Amino acid sequence: xDNDKITLAHGAGGRLSQQLVSDVIVPILxxxxxxxxxxxAAVRMEGHVAFTTDSYVVxxxxxxxxxxxxxxxxxxxxxxxxxxxxxxxxxxxLILEEGFPLEELRRILQDMRQAADEAGVVIxxxxxxxxxxxxxxxxxxxTAGIGDIIPGTxxxxxxxxxxxxxxLSGFIGDHAATVMAARHGITLPPDIxxxxxxxxxxxxxxxxxxxxxxxxxxxTRGGIAAVLNELAEQSGTGVLxxxxxIPIRPAVQGVxxxxxxxxxxxxxxxxxxxxxxxxxxxxVLQAMHAHPLGKEAAVIGHTTAEAAGQxxxxxxLGGIRVVDVPLGGLVPRIx
Amino acid sequence: xDNDKITLAHGAGGRLSQQLVSDVIVPILxxxxxxxxxxxAAVRMEGHVAFTTDSYVVxxxxxxxxxxxxxxxxxxxxxxxxxxxxxxxxxxxLILEEGFPLEELRRILQDMRQAADEAGVVIxxxxxxxxxxxxxxxxxxxTAGIGDIIPGTxxxxxxxxxxxxxxLSGFIGDHAATVMAARHGITLPPDIxxxxxxxxxxxxxxxxxxxxxxxxxxxTRGGIAAVLNELAEQSGTGVLxxxxxIPIRPAVQGVxxxxxxxxxxxxxxxxxxxxxxxxxxxxVLQAMHAHPLGKEAAVIGHTTAEAAGQxxxxxxLGGIRVVDVPLGGLVPRIx
Numbered sequence: 308x309d310n311d312k313i314t315l316a317h318g319a320g321g322r323l324s325q326q327l328v329s330d331v332i333v334p335i336l337x338x339x340x341x342x343x344x345x346x347x348a349a350v351r352m353e354g355h356v357a358f359t360t361d362s363y364v365v366x367x368x369x370x371x372x373x374x375x376x377x378x379x380x381x382x383x384x385x386x387x388x389x390x391x392x393x394x395x396x397x398x399x400x401l402i403l404e405e406g407f408p409l410e411e412l413r414r415i416l417q418d419m420r421q422a423a424d425e426a427g428v429v430i431x432x433x434x435x436x437x438x439x440x441x442x443x444x445x446x447x448x449x450t451a452g453i454g455d456i457i458p459g460t461x462x463x464x465x466x467x468x469x470x471x472x473x474x475l476s477g478f479i480g481d482h483a484a485t486v487m488a489a490r491h492g493i494t495l496p497p498d499i500x501x502x503x504x505x506x507x508x509x510x511x512x513x514x515x516x517x518x519x520x521x522x523x524x525x526x527t528r529g530g531i532a533a534v535l536n537e538l539a540e541q542s543g544t545g546v547l548x549x550x551x552x553i554p555i556r557p558a559v560q561g562v563x564x565x566x567x568x569x570x571x572x573x574x575x576x577x578x579x580x581x582x583x584x585x586x587x588x589x590x591v592l593q594a595m596h597a598h599p600l601g602k603e604a605a606v607i608g609h610t611t612a613e614a615a616g617q618x619x620x621x622x623x624l625g626g627i628r629v630v631d632v633p634l635g636g637l638v639p640r641i642x
Numbered sequence: 643x644d645n646d647k648i649t650l651a652h653g654a655g656g657r658l659s660q661q662l663v664s665d666v667i668v669p670i671l672x673x674x675x676x677x678x679x680x681x682x683a684a685v686r687m688e689g690h691v692a693f694t695t696d697s698y699v700v701x702x703x704x705x706x707x708x709x710x711x712x713x714x715x716x717x718x719x720x721x722x723x724x725x726x727x728x729x730x731x732x733x734x735x736l737i738l739e740e741g742f743p744l745e746e747l748r749r750i751l752q753d754m755r756q757a758a759d760e761a762g763v764v765i766x767x768x769x770x771x772x773x774x775x776x777x778x779x780x781x782x783x784x785t786a787g788i789g790d791i792i793p794g795t796x797x798x799x800x801x802x803x804x805x806x807x808x809x810l811s812g813f814i815g816d817h818a819a820t821v822m823a824a825r826h827g828i829t830l831p832p833d834i835x836x837x838x839x840x841x842x843x844x845x846x847x848x849x850x851x852x853x854x855x856x857x858x859x860x861x862t863r864g865g866i867a868a869v870l871n872e873l874a875e876q877s878g879t880g881v882l883x884x885x886x887x888i889p890i891r892p893a894v895q896g897v898x899x900x901x902x903x904x905x906x907x908x909x910x911x912x913x914x915x916x917x918x919x920x921x922x923x924x925x926v927l928q929a930m931h932a933h934p935l936g937k938e939a940a941v942i943g944h945t946t947a948e949a950a951g952q953x954x955x956x957x958x959l960g961g962i963r964v965v966d967v968p969l970g971g972l973v974p975r976i977x
Binding site: 321323347348351352353354357358359360361363364386387389396398399402434436438441444447451453456527530574632633634 | 657725
């Protein structure tokens with residue numbers, strides 16, 4: 308197929324565009340909904356629906372534990388999960404640079420397919436554009452997703468009250484450390500890889516254990532520092548973290564020390580934080596510990612009436628420092 | 643705000659990312675759903691839902707009659723309309739190049755807002771990524787959309803039978819001719835501009851007049867030639883067009899003659915073709931003629947049992963030539 312590279316003609320709406328869809332995309336992503344190949348997919352949804360979108364521009368495109376393809380499915384599935392919804396359908400918008408290798412596109416699509424199957428979500432509709440050489444960095448992927456909001460849930464920063472516990476589902480920084488190490492040519496121990504994973508199943512067992520979880524968030528760009536600051540601001544409560552309770556792998560801390568980053572700001576792609584009432588904490592932790600993606604779940608702090616809108620952390624030395632939101636990014640864009 | 647240009651920090655998840663959303667995006671696009679600013683929007687949908695996506699990479703970004711912003715709303719609203727659905731909610735995924743002027747971003751967002759208001763659709767959720775200088779061509783926009791499928795409609799190429807009429811809603815090629823002229827520095831008469839418009843309202847009056855319209859399609863990339871060939875192939879019927887019946891403005895024909903393009907392959911952004919039974923034709927045409935976007939609607943051909951899967955056109959000289967799908971694109975990518 309044309310020297311196995313994407314050409315502008317693949318995006319021009321002619322026969323090569325059709326072939327790209329029928330010979331490359333559909334054999335990998337195909338399912339009864341997508342195979343209709345109409346301008347849009349017809350799906351069945353009932354009642355309260357969550358709707359979200361995210362674009363993926365990560366470099367490098369492949370890294371230990373994942374790829375831009377896997378990320379583009381997990382990220383959007385997770386955004387839906389954080390609204391208390393079970394992802395059902397995704398759309399996929401590909402922007403391809405002229406000259407992009409078809410073989411690499413196939414690997415990316417295979418990763419999307421595998422992640423979609425893991426998450427139980429269907430890629431229902433898609434679009435492909437090709438831009439000239441130098442007008443994109445290989446491939447950019449947008450996914451949007453729709454999902455059914457689990458009845459009885461009400462996830463909102465408005466539900467946050469002082470005295471709630473803050474749970475983190477596992478080790479922080481694995482994704483960002485892996486991607487940064489890959490960029491800088493740093494070799495990490497083989498057990499360190501991106502945590503990129505769909506959190507839909509974990510969220511379901513958590514909500515079964517306690518339907519009234521106040522808030523769920525996945526700490527991607529900006530890390531847990533950004534997410535907790537946003538929630539503190541929106542709810543008008545303070546958040547006090549215990550540094551010793553935050554799970555971080557020594558090798559990830561090592562990358563941070565080497566490159567001068569604070570792990571609180573590192574992006575994660577398979578972790579969540581939850582705010583919930585004290586009485587819900589034990590049942591939710593038990594449910595999380597029984598799930599493969601929640602084994603290291605721990606209470607890492609609590610909300611306070613004091614220091615409203617701010618996040619603080621009690622260090623191992625007993626002092627408290629403010630965890631601010633950086634103006635720009637402390638870490639390079641990696642999701 | 644930072645010399646009025648997009649910086650990498652605007653995409654890093656820190657305070658500048660928040661400011662871009664709160665100071666630039668929300669004041670223009672804001673609505674009660676978007677203003678929640680959660681990872682996803684919670685919306686209410688019932689029953690059969692259409693879901694679609696499209697990315698927009700057009701150059702130049704502003705042209706007579708529209709812009710990449712207007713296009714990014716109309717295109718996705720129209721894709722939903724072509725499935726017989728009324729667009730309700732859109733997502734917006736922005737990929738911005740470092741250095742992109744904020745003032746231009748504001749104009750693009752204003753065009754999105756205006757088009758969304760025209761179409762009666764709400765931009766419910768969004769995402770912004772910033773890529774380095776040279777890693778994108780200014781701005782790329784993805785929109786995904788969800789809409790309610792109008793009850794009783796069943797739009798599918800499988801419904802096409804020999805003996806149906808093919809209706810076109812108006813002049814072809816206005817969008818592509820305008821964009822190509824802008825690229826080549828050709829001055830067009832002021833009445834020629836992009837036809838970029840939301841077709842949701844037109845489709846609604848058509849389906850009220852005849853709920854059993856077999857197929858609706860908007861002839862964007864590849865023009866009516868590509869769309870009709872696809873429908874001919876998928877339905878296994880032939881399509882015979884009457885050249886004299888296809889509305890085209892003399893100035894658009896002039897641009898085609900000058901640049902060597904066939905108007906049948908030119909992209910349109912505010913037109914549709916419909917396949918429907920003879921008895922439905924008159925009521926649908928009447929409804930279209932009463933709508934601002936369907937004044938020039940005309941029957942341009944019919945389906946045949948012969949020449950199955952092919953599109954032919956009867957020329958003004960009485961001969962019939964085959965209208966094929968080009969391998970790549972006869973016209974540059976302009977949508």
